[in-house]
Amino acid sequence: MAAPGLLLLCCSFLCNCFRSKRKDIDDAVIVKEPKAMESAPSAEMNSVHGKIPASPLRVPASPLRVPASPLRAPPSPLRVPPSPGRFSMSPKLDRIGSVHLTLRQAARATQNFSPTLKLGEGGFGTVYKAQLQDGQTVAIKRASKEHSDALRSEFRSEIELLAKIEHRNLVKLLGYVDKGNERLIITEYVPNGTLREHLDGIHGSCLDFSQRLEISIDIAHGLTYLHLYAEKQIIHRDVKSSNILLTERMRAKVADFGFARLGDTEPGKTHVMTKVKGTVGYLDPEYMRTFKLTPKSDVYSFGVLLVEILTGRRPVDSRRLPDEKVTIRWAFGKHHNGETMDLVDPQIREAVDEKIFKKMLDLAFQCAAPTRADRPDMKAVGERLWAIRVKYLKRGGRE
Structure with missing residues (x-):
């Protein structure tokens, strides 16, 4: 009887010696409602009925549907969207x-x-x-x-x-x-300000055509990575010129992921049902109408942004004449009437190759087609921009 009693006393002593204390961690948070309006205002819309204004972005349907298999651009050791294997998995x-x-x-x-x-x-x-x-x-x-x-x-x-x-x-x-x-x-820290600031001439010298083409390719590659090569598909939802930062070497980086959403990973599902968030002027009209978010919503925003890069004009500008307030509608009309070169940003001082400019503008209008079925994906967009770059250099454009 003494032995069992001694064993119980020893066990009790060991448990008391090795018992650990639990720690409580209490984290508080602070967050803020997105601002409703700026010159290109961010907007959040919660109801289809009455709260989403009629889209000013409805441009005439693209005369050409996007080919099922776009021409693949020549490979580049520097500019091709990188392999998913190069990127680390999600850390805690x-x-x-x-x-x-x-x-x-x-x-x-x-x-x-x-x-x-x-x-x-x-x-x-x-x-x-x-x-x-x-x-x-x-x-x-x-x-x-x-x-x-x-x-x-x-x-x-x-x-x-x-x-x-x-x-x-x-x-x-x-x-x-x-x-x-x-x-x-x-x-x-990206030291050279936003793309919109450079289009406005705030940083001094204006962006030349070559820089605008390279910036467009950079943005396309960043979005391609989000849509295809990230661990999980990411839809940015707020692609706009003020969310594009430029380095000292004028390379572009996509910023501000506050509105970003994971894409749907369930087999057979093509979209995410969610409240409409984004910036007026860049918002996909089909997303606004159906609340169905897909990567093609970013493609639409990129199309609007590409027109902005080429023309220098903000997507919506209430200070302009009535038929010029919605830039993409005005640009499409000019292009359709054979007045394409009137769209070149007047701040671009060098001569712009008409064929190259038209190819970029055609791609912008395809990206901004009213229905997502008519839009290419971002990988195809990047490839086509790279092909345009190759032709631009062959035709005498500078690096």
Whole structure:
């Protein structure tokens, strides 16, 4: 009887020695409702009846349906959309990125979020330039405190999706802060401003035609990666000129994934049913009408953006004459009437090859066809732009 009693005492002693204490972690969040309007305003529409305005983007149907198998462009060692095997799998959120900041460090790096370091504003909040203690420059996006609950999903969406992607034409996530009532996203700093700023001439010299062609190819490759080569299909939902950042070498990076959504991965399903989010002027009319989101919605936005790149005009400009307010409708009419070269951005100083310009414009109109069945996919778009580039260089265009 003594032996069992001694055994019980030993077991009790060992359990008390090795018992661990549980830790509770309590994270608060802050998010913000997307701003409803700007010159090219972001919009969220919740009901088909009465809340979605009639689309100003309905252009006449493309006279040519997109070929089932577009001509494949000559391969390039530098510009072909990369193989999916080159990219890392999705890391866990607690291990992403290479920058780990406290809220106090983030405030110090942005001089307490000084207006002088403000880079811009998006649907999620305000973006600041930040200088870290090691000398590295990054961008920090801070959630607005207004309507914070409404932006909770946008914050999580952007973090989770950015953690899944790695591509030179997409802005890279470096870290994030989720503390108390503050939420910050830390990304690489892209130093040369937005595409829209360059089209407006804010940074001095105007983009020449060659730069516009290269930027278009960069954007197409970034979107192709999201649609085809990411771990899971990603639909950006807010492709626009102010979400395209340019490097010092004028390479383009797609930014701001606050509205992005995962595509449907179920076999046989071709779309995601979701509320309409995006920017007025770039929104896919079929998505607005049916609430069915597909990668072809990004293709439509890219078509509008390509017309913007070629003409320099914003998609919707209320200051212009009535028949010129909706740029894509005005451009299609001009092109249809044989006045294509009137569409060239007057800020482009060099002579523009008419055949090359028409090929790019034709591709833009196919991307912006009113129905998604008439639009190519982004991989085909990238290939066709690359083929246009090859012809452009052969016809005397410069690198």
